[in-house]
Amino acid sequence: MNQRVAQSSEQILTVDSSEQSHRVALTTRKTPIITRQMIFMFIILGTFPLWSEWVGLYNYLGAEIAIWIIYALGFNLLLGYTGLPSFGHGAFFGIGAYAYGLTQLGIIESVWVGIFVSLLAGAVAAGVVACFISHRRGIYYALMTIAFGQIFWFTSMRWHTLTGGEDGLLNIHRGELNLGLFSFSLSETSSLFYFIFAILMVVTVCLWRLVHSPYGKALQAIRMNEMRARFLGYNVWLIKWSVFMISGAIAGLAGGLFALAQQSAYPDVMNLHASGLIVMLTLIGGGFVSYWGPVLGAIVFFLARDTLGAMTETWLLWYGLMFMLVIIFKPEGIAGVWQDLMKRREKRRLKANGSTENASGEV
Amino acid sequence: MDILINLLPHLVNGLSLGLLFGLIALGFMLIVGVMELINLAHGSLFALGAYFAMTIINPDLSSWGAIGTWYMDLSLGLRYFLGLIIGSFLVALVGMGLEVCMRRTYGKKAEYGLLLTFGAALVIEETIRITWGSGEQFLPVPQMMSGAFIAGDMIYSTYRFYAAGFGAFMIFVVWLFLEKTPFGAMIKAGAHDSEMVRALGVNLTRLRLYVFAFGALLAAVAGIILTPIWGLRPHVGVDVVIPAFLIIVLGGIGSFWGAIIAGVLVGLVVAIVGAYASQWSLMSMYILLIVVLTFRTRGLLGKKSTLEN
Numbered sequence: 001m002n003q004r005v006a007q008s009s010e011q012i013l014t015v016d017s018s019e020q021s022h023r024v025a026l027t028t029r030k031t032p033i034i035t036r037q038m039i040f041m042f043i044i045l046g047t048f049p050l051w052s053e054w055v056g057l058y059n060y061l062g063a064e065i066a067i068w069i070i071y072a073l074g075f076n077l078l079l080g081y082t083g084l085p086s087f088g089h090g091a092f093f094g095i096g097a098y099a100y101g102l103t104q105l106g107i108i109e110s111v112w113v114g115i116f117v118s119l120l121a122g123a124v125a126a127g128v129v130a131c132f133i134s135h136r137r138g139i140y141y142a143l144m145t146i147a148f149g150q151i152f153w154f155t156s157m158r159w160h161t162l163t164g165g166e167d168g169l170l171n172i173h174r175g176e177l178n179l180g181l182f183s184f185s186l187s188e189t190s191s192l193f194y195f196i197f198a199i200l201m202v203v204t205v206c207l208w209r210l211v212h213s214p215y216g217k218a219l220q221a222i223r224m225n226e227m228r229a230r231f232l233g234y235n236v237w238l239i240k241w242s243v244f245m246i247s248g249a250i251a252g253l254a255g256g257l258f259a260l261a262q263q264s265a266y267p268d269v270m271n272l273h274a275s276g277l278i279v280m281l282t283l284i285g286g287g288f289v290s291y292w293g294p295v296l297g298a299i300v301f302f303l304a305r306d307t308l309g310a311m312t313e314t315w316l317l318w319y320g321l322m323f324m325l326v327i328i329f330k331p332e333g334i335a336g337v338w339q340d341l342m343k344r345r346e347k348r349r350l351k352a353n354g355s356t357e358n359a360s361g362e363v
Numbered sequence: 364m365d366i367l368i369n370l371l372p373h374l375v376n377g378l379s380l381g382l383l384f385g386l387i388a389l390g391f392m393l394i395v396g397v398m399e400l401i402n403l404a405h406g407s408l409f410a411l412g413a414y415f416a417m418t419i420i421n422p423d424l425s426s427w428g429a430i431g432t433w434y435m436d437l438s439l440g441l442r443y444f445l446g447l448i449i450g451s452f453l454v455a456l457v458g459m460g461l462e463v464c465m466r467r468t469y470g471k472k473a474e475y476g477l478l479l480t481f482g483a484a485l486v487i488e489e490t491i492r493i494t495w496g497s498g499e500q501f502l503p504v505p506q507m508m509s510g511a512f513i514a515g516d517m518i519y520s521t522y523r524f525y526a527a528g529f530g531a532f533m534i535f536v537v538w539l540f541l542e543k544t545p546f547g548a549m550i551k552a553g554a555h556d557s558e559m560v561r562a563l564g565v566n567l568t569r570l571r572l573y574v575f576a577f578g579a580l581l582a583a584v585a586g587i588i589l590t591p592i593w594g595l596r597p598h599v600g601v602d603v604v605i606p607a608f609l610i611i612v613l614g615g616i617g618s619f620w621g622a623i624i625a626g627v628l629v630g631l632v633v634a635i636v637g638a639y640a641s642q643w644s645l646m647s648m649y650i651l652l653i654v655v656l657t658f659r660t661r662g663l664l665g666k667k668s669t670l671e672n
Contacts, residue, residue: 085474132657139401142477143612144656147649150605154646272601276481283478314493320485327479328467 031212033205037292042201049190057306059189060261065302066196067257070203072282072294074250079279080287080294081211082243083223085142087275088129088149092122092248094156094270096255101169101265102162111177111186115199115256122252123245125152130244134237137226146272153270168266172259186260196257203250210246211291219243277301280323286335293335300334373638374631379527381630383589386530387603388610388622389537390581396617397553397574403480404461405582406604407487410597412454412583413590414495416446417502440505451583457487458579462572484600491597500595502587526588533584534623541619550574609652615665625663 048062071093078084099121100114107113133144156163163169174186177195186192210216218239221229230236259265268274285297301319308315330336387409394402420442422434434442461483468475510521541547553560553570561567586603593599610629614621629648637644655662 132653139477142474143608146605147609147652151646151649158642272605279478280482314489317486317489317493320482320489323482324464324479324486327475327482328464331471331475
């Protein structure tokens, strides 16, 4: 029995150290707030409206991708960094969408207020849920999140007077965005895209900063070994609670933006399928090994939806197969493949350098 | 007293529903117990079984000539029986295929298995959609089991009682199998300490394959029995897998009687809430789950499991 325990913990150690080497290397040095990858991503996404039509895409897709990147980055805080699998995250996305819609339709037509309320609603709902689940981990955690996700989904379907039932809230106007000195209309897709893109930049930088703070390291410590983190004196429950709340708040924010872009809010985004999609998307991209995993995942997912979806009616079948292959052969996802390639190149470069040195030594 | 009499039909309903829930949860429980794997594809295998059976009961044999007419002349009862047997065995084969895909995730985090089966569920559901279309279909039942009867002031569907009886029978069969056969002993031992079982010379790889196939078979049987009641659509799997996992968690992972008790409990709660607030009946089971898990962390009869890490 003892031997088995020792063996399994050893296994955990080796798996984690190989998975972690990259991140540890990043965190031991002082990390800059803005990195090369970040600028690269901002340039690619920021110029999207300029070249989207040229490659056969459309601006709205960019807005959608940006929303889902926000959502996935927030989700990966939970899945990739803390190792907590949440299968009910769609609930907070949906709650954010409803919160945005209800403020616009019922209280005040202001984009800023709506976005703020959706962030707050996501945070409050996630905070409440987290109270029930933060002492759990592993499969039980996943199951509890499924149960809560289903409760929220069900409520949104049934509470007709508030949520409009299965049809949801319709006719949410995009309205004017007030920037103090001037304001501009969001009804045009490109301006909508830039507004969402700006929020995406803020979220990306904030989360990057967060995961490289002591708090972010504590999250990773919990993922690697929760008990050890507890023995080191971290208040594991509080950290797990707060990370779930942050993640839910960002999902709520993304949901609010989704309602803004779609001009409606409906329960479909809250069901188990939608909640599973965000997990798939984060994993395919490689959320376990890289901060940028969810970004890649969101881009690949939406491009797959549009290109495969244009070719066949059954693109979800192919996407599902792709997902299965990723889990079977490369659970580290696209980012994992990329890192392997980089490592191999590095090795080859080192080898080449070594041989030239040797050669020069001989001469 | 009045309340009790009013409640009685709902209790009967709830009990029959509970037995059916128990039937759904059985295959799920086997796989969770032995392989410590949450099989999210359980519901899709359930649906797949029902679709296979439907095709076997009412196949399109117009191009087959004499054989086709001969087959269609067989009584519905016989064809139903054939559908039940062949359909569930085909699904067992699919289950075996899935288990082979699964092998690379063993020994890794439990979430990988969960995610892989989620992907498999998506693939199976889409395959069903392509093959049989996304509309609502109908699984015929033999004449003698269909229809309705009246008892007291309530109308009961006859089929429901046959289904509940069959559910109870299947539960009994699985119990016999687990408790009274050497194979069952191996399964239970494998769930308890897989390395020891391997050391004793049991081929664990093959055991897992068979257990998965058996679990898939039970899912398909449940599907064939239940879809005449619940209707047959490609996404019926999602409606099914969630109650199944919920019952398992509620009963305690790896506990046979826990799953049965939880199944009956969920059935009763759903039926009673359904009697007074029908819209919220499905929601009540989630609330039940959260209440139970908040006070009993491992479910009603659960033991410690490696899934918690």
